[in-house]
Amino acid sequence: MTEKLYYQNGYNTEFKGTVLSCEKSKEGYHIVLNQTLFYPEGGGQPGDKGTLGGVTVFDVHEKHGEVIHYTEAPLTVGIEVEGKIDWAHRFDLMQNHSGEHILSGIICKKYHCDNVGFHMGREEITIDFNAQIPLEDLNWLEERANQAIWENTPIEITYPEKEELEGLAYRSKIELAGEVRIVKAGEFDCCACCGTHVRLAGEIGIIKIVGAQNYKGGTRLELLCGQRGLAYFQKIQQASKEVGRALSVQEEKIGVGVQKLLSEKDGFIQELKKWKWQVFLHRIEKLPMDADSILMVEDGLSGKDMTSLADLAVEKNHGRAIVMTPSEDGFAFVLVSRKMDAKKIVEELKTSFDCKGGGKDGGVQGKLMGEREKILSFLQALGFYFAK
Numbered sequence: 001m002t003e004k005l006y007y008q009n010g011y012n013t014e015f016k017g018t019v020l021s022c023e024k025s026k027e028g029y030h031i032v033l034n035q036t037l038f039y040p041e042g043g044g045q046p047g048d049k050g051t052l053g054g055v056t057v058f059d060v061h062e063k064h065g066e067v068i069h070y071t072e073a074p075l076t077v078g079i080e081v082e083g084k085i086d087w088a089h090r091f092d093l094m095q096n097h098s099g100e101h102i103l104s105g106i107i108c109k110k111y112h113c114d115n116v117g118f119h120m121g122r123e124e125i126t127i128d129f130n131a132q133i134p135l136e137d138l139n140w141l142e143e144r145a146n147q148a149i150w151e152n153t154p155i156e157i158t159y160p161e162k163e164e165l166e167g168l169a170y171r172s173k174i175e176l177a178g179e180v181r182i183v184k185a186g187e188f189d190c191c192a193c194c195g196t197h198v199r200l201a202g203e204i205g206i207i208k209i210v211g212a213q214n215y216k217g218g219t220r221l222e223l224l225c226g227q228r229g230l231a232y233f234q235k236i237q238q239a240s241k242e243v244g245r246a247l248s249v250q251e252e253k254i255g256v257g258v259q260k261l262l263s264e265k266d267g268f269i270q271e272l273k274k275w276k277w278q279v280f281l282h283r284i285e286k287l288p289m290d291a292d293s294i295l296m297v298e299d300g301l302s303g304k305d306m307t308s309l310a311d312l313a314v315e316k317n318h319g320r321a322i323v324m325t326p327s328e329d330g331f332a333f334v335l336v337s338r339k340m341d342a343k344k345i346v347e348e349l350k351t352s353f354d355c356k357g358g359g360k361d362g363g364v365q366g367k368l369m370g371e372r373e374k375i376l377s378f379l380q381a382l383g384f385y386f387a388k
């Protein structure tokens with residue numbers, strides 16, 4: 001069994017230990033010491049990082065009471081090494097783990113539910129509850145949790161005797177062999193936990209819920225505490241500042257600004273549609289009366305535009321119309337035919353060009369790949385009048 005120094009004092013960052021074993025592993029080496037400050041992954045909290053004798057420790061796990069340090073290089077068995085844990089990484093986990101306890105304590109008490117999942121990722125932290133938490137309660141829950149920070153509530157760790165434990169109300173109450181570690185945050189929470197925690201809630205800095213979703217019949221909350229909460233706020237503030245500047249509105253009014261912009265955009269689209277229609281009508285007006293097959297080429301038309309223009313043309317000539325818009329390797333096209341031979345024409349195009357299209361005898365939409373001039377000449381040879 002490794003002596004777990006992190007339970008004696010969660011704030012120490014340096015220690016000395018003797019190397020008991022060193023084994024080569026897939027990713028590096030597995031090292032066991034007689035004692036360690038490195039917290040191994042457990043209870044939702046990731047393992048510590050740091051160095052052992054100058055060698056990088058990138059992860060830590062526990063197996064049968066032994067703490068296994070995953071290192072990048074080997075260490076000699078029997079020697080004493082100096083260990084240093086990455087305090088920024090550890091303190092971030094402590095802030096978030098303690099923040100999670102306080103929020104979970106408040107939620108489980110209010111909704112008579114359990115915390116059924118806890119994950120601390122590199123970016124996000126999620127907590128799952130087996131209760132539906134109303135979205136309108138989130139602000140209140142957040143404020144209540146931050147109350148613990150404002151009161152600088154002590155977070156106390158105890159190992160009560162069996163009899164005392166039986167009478168104690170705490171979360172994660174399951175039959176455990178050996179001593180049970182109780183983490184209590186004043187009136188906010190009491191929970192059995194093996195993780196590392198801050199001494200005073202004030203050190204958490206901030207508890208911020210940044211996401212909520214229905215999850216397996218309950219609720220999954222996304223949470224950020226401490227420096228992560230601050231970094232998140234800075235990121236969001238930067239983004240909203242940029243949007244505000246672009247819209248020339250105050251940051252808190254960017255929602256209204258964006259709505260205004262979107263409705264303006266809808267207005268422009270309607271206006272554009274109207275003008276496009278006018279241009280199409282003008283184009284049709286100029287078509288010769290006697291051409292029963294019309295070919296038109298226009299830049300930047302959508303499939304819908306091409307269909308509208310081709311429909312207008314056949315309304316006038318009662319024949320065929322092919323509208324094309326240049327693409328990278330040829331044309332996109334819409335062919336409409338009142339003579340019900342659109343598919344036949346496509347077959348003819350396929351004899352000379354790479355032509356992909358789908359539709360019916362009355363109309364086909366597709367792509368025509370090949371040299372543009374050749375395509376235009378081919379269509380004119382088929383009897384299409386090229387309306388420039």
Ligand SMILES: [Zn+2]
Binds near residue numbers: 101194195
């Ligand atoms: Zn915990």
